Amino acid sequence: MKYALLIHDDEAAWARMSDEDRNQLFKEYSEFGNDLVARGLMRGGEQLQPTSTASTVRVRDGKTLTTDGPFAETKEQLGGFYLIECDNLDQAIDAAARIPSTRVGGVIEVRPVVEYEEQPQ
Secondary structure: OEEEEEEEEOHHHHHHOOHHHHHHHHHHHHHHHHHHHHOOOEEEEEEOOOHHHOEEEEEEOOEEEEEEOOOOOOOOEEEEEEEEEOOOHHHHHHHHHOOHHHHHOOEEEEEEOOOOOOOOO
């Protein structure tokens, strides 16, 4: 089964980190990603730009409305994700617990991915 490991961090906390601490976390993220690949679990993943670069889109009464930034004020922002394939939820939770942000205040949401059977064309 595929799982999305959604990484929620406090962007302001990252901004307050020293370059040395931030570089150390990036190194740990690289090692973590390489470990997922070595274990055959990695299916994808990306770091996201800060929420200040986001646009929110809504359609109301047939009109498209766009606003700058995230749709909600929260302490943690979605900063990136991994898409992994595991045998079960326990294996996905084990992977999530090894994401470096978990040690510096981040929260990882583990969410199963809906998988559709291919439809004939």
